[in-house]
Amino acid sequence: xxxxxxxxxxxxxxxxxxxxxxxxxxxxxxxxxxxxxxxxxxxxxxxxxxxxxxxxxxxxxxxxxxxxxxxxxxxxxxxxxxxxxxxxxxxxxxxxxxxxxxxxxxxxxxxx
Amino acid sequence: xxxxxxxxxxxxxxxxxxxxxxxxxxxxxxxxxxxxxxxxxxxxxxxxxxxxxxxxxxxxxxxxxxxxxxxxxxxxxxxxxxxxxxxxxxxxxxxxxxxxxxxxxxxxxx
Numbered sequence: 337x338x339x340x341x342x343x344x345x346x347x348x349x350x351x352x353x354x355x356x357x358x359x360x361x362x363x364x365x366x367x368x369x370x371x372x373x374x375x376x377x378x379x380x381x382x383x384x385x386x387x388x389x390x391x392x393x394x395x396x397x398x399x400x401x402x403x404x405x406x407x408x409x410x411x412x413x414x415x416x417x418x419x420x421x422x423x424x425x426x427x428x429x430x431x432x433x434x435x436x437x438x439x440x441x442x443x444x445x446x447x448x
Numbered sequence: 449x450x451x452x453x454x455x456x457x458x459x460x461x462x463x464x465x466x467x468x469x470x471x472x473x474x475x476x477x478x479x480x481x482x483x484x485x486x487x488x489x490x491x492x493x494x495x496x497x498x499x500x501x502x503x504x505x506x507x508x509x510x511x512x513x514x515x516x517x518x519x520x521x522x523x524x525x526x527x528x529x530x531x532x533x534x535x536x537x538x539x540x541x542x543x544x545x546x547x548x549x550x551x552x553x554x555x556x557x558x
Contacts, residue, residue, distance in 0.1 A: 376550065378551050384545035395547065433478065436492035436495050
């Protein structure tokens with residue numbers, strides 16, 4: 337099993353560009369989440385989903401969109417990239433509230 | 449709301465013990481613990497559930513005080529491989545995702 341797959345691993349964007357960070361899991365997990373990680377700030381929740389067709393906002397959702405059309409995929413869209421979105425991004429999935437999360441390997445995004 | 453972790457950083461010699469604390473202002477259903485090594489993804493260590501159930505690591509233990517909304521991670525007889533940043537993640541009674549603390553940096557030296 338591949339677990340949680342994130343692509344790309346690295347990305348450089350210009351201010352104002354849009355892009356999609358991909359996340360796919362093959363464990364049939366219902367719960368999926370996106371986090372951003374900045375130095376000294378820990379992992380902050382952007383958006384999450386508890387199943388196909390169900391998404392909700394986390395702590396820092398501004399500037400990001402998500403959708404969940406299938407159980408496997410949970411892409412994160414940056415609508416108009418800003419330098420403040422320069423960060424590490426992690427996708428994670430879980431079988432439910434009583435189970436641990438499996439993280440993807442992350443995407444390092446730089447916005448110039 | 450991010451849970452609060454303490455201490456921010458710990459330096460140990462191999463074989464020494466450490467305790468990392470996590471507290472939340474919200475009623476909790478679960479507390480998770482993860483370890484992240486530099487440049488890598490966080491890795492699940494263990495989960496503690498309301499009601500006392502624990503699932504996870506063989507060599508690392510933790511406690512969960514539901515009334516105080518606090519958890520502690522106990523690292524005993526530390527090994528060099530324990531070095532990394534430890535995060536607690538909390539799941540509330542009404543939520544479906546984890547909120548993580550800012551992390552505790554642990555360095556184990558020979």
